[in-house]
Amino acid sequence: MTEATRRERLRAETEREIRQAARALLVDSGRDAVTLRAIARKLGITAPALYRYYDSHDALLRQLCDDICADMAEALYADLAAETSGQVNCKVRAVCHAFRRWALAHPQEFALVFASPRDPLGADQFGSVFLQLAGPLIASNQDAKHVDEEVPAALHEDLVRFQQVLMGAVSEHGVTVGDDVLNLGKIYHVIQSWVRLYGHVALEVFGRFPFAVSNPEPMFDSMLDQMLEEIGFHEDDPTAR
Amino acid sequence: MTEATRRERLRAETEREIRQAARALLVDSGRDAVTLRAIARKLGITAPALYRYYDSHDALLRQLCDDICADMAEALYADLAAETSGQVNCKVRAVCHAFRRWALAHPQEFALVFASPRDPLGADQFGSVFLQLAGPLIASNQDAKHVDEEVPAALHEDLVRFQQVLMGAVSEHGVTVGDDVLNLGKIYHVIQSWVRLYGHVALEVFGRFPFAVSNPEPMFDSMLDQMLEEIGFHEDDPTAR
DNA sequence: CGGTTTCAGTGAACGGTGTTTACGCAAGTC
DNA sequence: GACTTGCGTAAACACCGTTCACTGAAACCG
Numbered sequence: 001m002t003e004a005t006r007r008e009r010l011r012a013e014t015e016r017e018i019r020q021a022a023r024a025l026l027v028d029s030g031r032d033a034v035t036l037r038a039i040a041r042k043l044g045i046t047a048p049a050l051y052r053y054y055d056s057h058d059a060l061l062r063q064l065c066d067d068i069c070a071d072m073a074e075a076l077y078a079d080l081a082a083e084t085s086g087q088v089n090c091k092v093r094a095v096c097h098a099f100r101r102w103a104l105a106h107p108q109e110f111a112l113v114f115a116s117p118r119d120p121l122g123a124d125q126f127g128s129v130f131l132q133l134a135g136p137l138i139a140s141n142q143d144a145k146h147v148d149e150e151v152p153a154a155l156h157e158d159l160v161r162f163q164q165v166l167m168g169a170v171s172e173h174g175v176t177v178g179d180d181v182l183n184l185g186k187i188y189h190v191i192q193s194w195v196r197l198y199g200h201v202a203l204e205v206f207g208r209f210p211f212a213v214s215n216p217e218p219m220f221d222s223m224l225d226q227m228l229e230e231i232g233f234h235e236d237d238p239t240a241r
Numbered sequence: 242m243t244e245a246t247r248r249e250r251l252r253a254e255t256e257r258e259i260r261q262a263a264r265a266l267l268v269d270s271g272r273d274a275v276t277l278r279a280i281a282r283k284l285g286i287t288a289p290a291l292y293r294y295y296d297s298h299d300a301l302l303r304q305l306c307d308d309i310c311a312d313m314a315e316a317l318y319a320d321l322a323a324e325t326s327g328q329v330n331c332k333v334r335a336v337c338h339a340f341r342r343w344a345l346a347h348p349q350e351f352a353l354v355f356a357s358p359r360d361p362l363g364a365d366q367f368g369s370v371f372l373q374l375a376g377p378l379i380a381s382n383q384d385a386k387h388v389d390e391e392v393p394a395a396l397h398e399d400l401v402r403f404q405q406v407l408m409g410a411v412s413e414h415g416v417t418v419g420d421d422v423l424n425l426g427k428i429y430h431v432i433q434s435w436v437r438l439y440g441h442v443a444l445e446v447f448g449r450f451p452f453a454v455s456n457p458e459p460m461f462d463s464m465l466d467q468m469l470e471e472i473g474f475h476e477d478d479p480t481a482r
Numbered sequence: 483c484g485g486t487t488t489c490a491g492t493g494a495a496c497g498g499t500g501t502t503t504a505c506g507c508a509a510g511t512c
Numbered sequence: 513g514a515c516t517t518g519c520g521t522a523a524a525c526a527c528c529g530t531t532c533a534c535t536g537a538a539a540c541c542g
Contacts, residue, residue, distance in 0.1 A: 045492090049491045053490095057529060111358075128451055151463070153459075161453070162451070191460075192437075199436040199441070202440070209368065210365055210403070213396075214398065219393065221393070248517090248519085251519085277501090286521085289500095289503090
């Protein structure tokens with residue numbers, strides 16, 4: 001059956017338990033509670049044993065971040081799949097809502113990934129997950145009216161590079177679009193939208209709006225309306241495809 | 242001269258040195274380097290002595306946050322004062338730029354205040370500092386065209402509460418305006434702008450844009466243009482006052 | 483099968499942390 | 513001068529990440 005040796009199976013099982021224990025500690029008691037000794041205690045082993053699995057406490061936390069991002073990606077895909085209407089703007093809206101919902105439901109995880117100083121100058125993990133999902137959707141909106149002239153000239157070079165990334169993500173999903181559809185203007189607006197989405201969700205998760213907002217959801221919704229409008233989706237416009 | 246007793250002077254001096262040492266450690270080596278023992282070492286005393294000044298390590302960090310915010314407020318006021326043109330939109334722009342500049346120049350401080358889980362449901366400190374400064378400016382823009390009907394009805398109650406806060410800040414600056422000038426629509430757009438400002442600066446300071454941006458400044462500038470437009474400032478429009 | 487290698491896990495130790503406690507000792511008070 | 517106040521210390525406690533020499537069982541090999 002299992003072609004893996006007994007040792008390998010046990011090792012894989014232990015590693016699974018380590019991640020699980022670390023995650024539980026994070027969720028229950030926050031980032032600072034995720035200590036090697038606490039994890040070891042949960043497994044009934046001693047702390048140094050964990051060094052057989054991870055080089056350091058830091059490496060373990062990094063792994064935890066990756067796990068969290070993978071989980072979020074899964075949740076986002078699931079929520080997108082549940083949106084069965086053919087309308088693209090509904091799908092985009094669904095993904096945005098899914099991102100907010102996930103962040104609110106997993107504040108400790110969000111804070112950890114958000115506040116972890118990853119590989120310097122590396123890409124944001126949330127951004128990668130989210131945009132590689134939303135990118136293809138937005139690209140498939142054929143009738144957006146943005147032209148490249150709208151965006152600051154100084155950004156052209158960076159945007160072209162990001163355009164390549166997004167087109168790669170799109171083609172991985174089967175579809176291929178020309179750079180006339182996913183043009184610089186559209187990409188620019190996508191990033192502007194990401195800034196707003198990120199800002200709102202971070203402020204809301206951390207409870208940091210400049211005044212007490214009793215129910216931030218309508219604020220989020222109306223922001224979404226405006227964002228989608230800017231990207232090129234229009235309320236009454238079916239844009240089915 | 243000093244009507245304070247010798248003991249009080251020494252105590253005040255030591256407290257100043259503690260804050261200074263803590264700040265230096267934060268700036269030089271990051272949040273985790275701000276330990277009681279490291280601070281004590283800098284002062285040539287022992288760690289428990291610090292408990293004569295702060296109840297706990299946490300309380301000291303909180304004090305540090307407050308100091309940082311006060312410093313930022315000072316920097317923002319200074320930059321605003323340096324903007325001598327009478328045009329209000331220039332002043333708003335100056336404060337926004339000052340916020341970004343400060344955050345980029347003080348990444349460790351920004352990260353600490355940003356990531357510190359303050360009093361739950363309390364107001365954001367950056368938001369308070371910034372908006373109490375920008376609020377009066379924006380309020381003084383008489384000819385904004387927003388009407389209350391634009392904002393989601395569910396937000397009315399919260400916005401009215403925030404309106405009171407802002408009007409208080411305005412009147413503290415000498416001016417008084419009616420709630421017809423600082424109406425709900427305008428306040429709503431101010432908050433939307435804060436979300437974008439916050440999102441952009443956080444992403445930039447943490448190096449977390451979804452792709453490598455070689456020079457984020459033009460992106461910030463063009464975002465600012467769009468924000469000011471939405472709030473009710475127009476490019477060609479002097480709006481002097 | 484027996485010998486050997488591999489490796490998960492242990493226990494002790496080192497240097498670091500926040501925090502508490504009992505104590506000395508100088509400054510202020512009456 | 514006696515008494516109180518309060519800053520600072522040393523020692524201790526319970527944690528933490530990390531290293532190192534070690535055990536013992538699993539895996540491998542001739």
